[in-house]
Amino acid sequence: MWMLLVLIYGIIKGLREICKKKSLEKNSVTEVLLVYTFLSLIICSPQIPNAMGLTFNQYLWVALKAFVIFVAWIAGFKAIKKLPISLCGVLDLSRVLFATVLGVIVLGEKITFCKGLGLLFVSGGLLFLKFNPFEKKEKLSDGESNAPAVPQDEKKSTNSFFIFLAFLSCILNALSGLLDKILMKEMNSSQLLFWYTLFMVVYYAIYALVRRVKVSRSVWKNIWVWFLAVGIIVMDKSLFIANAYPESQITVMTLIKQSSVIIAIIGGKFVFKEKNILHKIICAAIIVTGILIGIMG
Numbered sequence: 001m002w003m004l005l006v007l008i009y010g011i012i013k014g015l016r017e018i019c020k021k022k023s024l025e026k027n028s029v030t031e032v033l034l035v036y037t038f039l040s041l042i043i044c045s046p047q048i049p050n051a052m053g054l055t056f057n058q059y060l061w062v063a064l065k066a067f068v069i070f071v072a073w074i075a076g077f078k079a080i081k082k083l084p085i086s087l088c089g090v091l092d093l094s095r096v097l098f099a100t101v102l103g104v105i106v107l108g109e110k111i112t113f114c115k116g117l118g119l120l121f122v123s124g125g126l127l128f129l130k131f132n133p134f135e136k137k138e139k140l141s142d143g144e145s146n147a148p149a150v151p152q153d154e155k156k157s158t159n160s161f162f163i164f165l166a167f168l169s170c171i172l173n174a175l176s177g178l179l180d181k182i183l184m185k186e187m188n189s190s191q192l193l194f195w196y197t198l199f200m201v202v203y204y205a206i207y208a209l210v211r212r213v214k215v216s217r218s219v220w221k222n223i224w225v226w227f228l229a230v231g232i233i234v235m236d237k238s239l240f241i242a243n244a245y246p247e248s249q250i251t252v253m254t255l256i257k258q259s260s261v262i263i264a265i266i267g268g269k270f271v272f273k274e275k276n277i278l279h280k281i282i283c284a285a286i287i288v289t290g291i292l293i294g295i296m297g
Contacts, residue, residue: 005242006256012235014263016228017085017092018271023224024081030213032225033073034204039229041197050190058187059195065179066199068172070207076169082162084274089264090283091166096122096291098174099254106178109249114296118255121290125283174254180243181250189240193233255291262288 023032054062080088100119103109111119183192208215219225242248261284268274 002242002245002248003252003256005238006248006253007259009235009239009242010257010259011263012231012238013257014089014260014267016231016235017080017089017260017264018267019224019227019231020077020080021085021272023222023228024077026222027216027219027225028213029074029077029081030204030208030211031215031219032222032228033077034201034208034213034215035219035222036225036228036232037197037200037204039226040232041194041201043229043233044190044194044197047190047194050188051194052191054187054191054195058183058191061179061183062192062195063199065176065183065192066196067203068176068179069196070200070203072169072172072176074207075165075172079162079166079169083159083166084268084276085272086265086268086274086277086280088166089261089268090126090280090287091163092170092258092261092264094122094126094167095170095174095177096254096258096287096294097126098171099177099250102174102178103250103254107181107250115294118290118292118294121293122287123290125286125290128283128286177250177254180240181248184240184243189237189244192240193236252295255294258287258291 020032023036076088083091097119100111100115104111180192207213239253242253265277265280265284268280269277
């Protein structure tokens with residue numbers, strides 16, 4: 001059952017990647033994050049009766065988890081606004097590596113032969129992203145465009161920065177997954193979901209005030225922001241319940257979550273008409289193969 005819940009999380013996560021990029025077409029990162037976390041808090045407010053009773057130390061740990069996600073989402077949203085969604089989907093698979101390291105070091109989870117082999121495939125797929133045999137052909141095709149040329153060094157520097165943000169988001173999300181596993185040993189899913197969402201709203205409100213960001217009326221009419229709000233509640237609820245199962249393992253859970261890459265690549269191709277899809281499909285196939293091998297272990 002816990003694997004099924006994590007699979008639901010992964011599918012919704014892939015759909016949310018599409019919603020993220022669509023929502024950022026009309027509004028800024030800060031606007032979207034503030035409003036969608038506020039809407040998420042409203043949606044999960046019926047769980048307040050079941051969310052009471054935490055100790056002071058537990059509130060502090062939930063606040064820490066919320067802060068980790070607060071930073072992760074800012075980095076992740078800025079990356080997905082500038083990078084192709086299909087590339088972000090494949091880069092997101094790197095959290096398997098980070099989560100595995102955390103699971104082994106902190107929780108004492110064991111690396112079996114299958115998990116180790118799976119991680120090699122995941123690492124290989126990520127490294128293969130740097131070597132694109134189809135790139136030359138695509139550049140010739142792009143050269144026919146009338147768009148002004150961008151200096152190659154400047155383009156690489158810009159892409160490298162946003163790729164760094166994508167990896168930073170992955171590391172912090174992996175850390176958040178570790179905190180979920182620890183916190184769900186001593187609280188229920190309603191407690192963790194409500195309070196972490198509340199802390200998130202507070203963090204983004206402070207961030208918006210410090211940055212003097214004006215929240216336009218259009219963001220409330222942005223249907224993609226509403227989809228994000230509903231999606232995060234459903235997927236987090238599923239994940240928190242899965243974490244409550246004593247037999248669930250953070251390494252396996254992180255592997256299953258990465259089923260989202262398939263939806264992200266499909267969305268990149270058919271929703272955003274992105275190029276270079278074949279190379280990313282090959283990279284994703286290598287990584288997903290590693291994920292399947294790891295689950296068998």
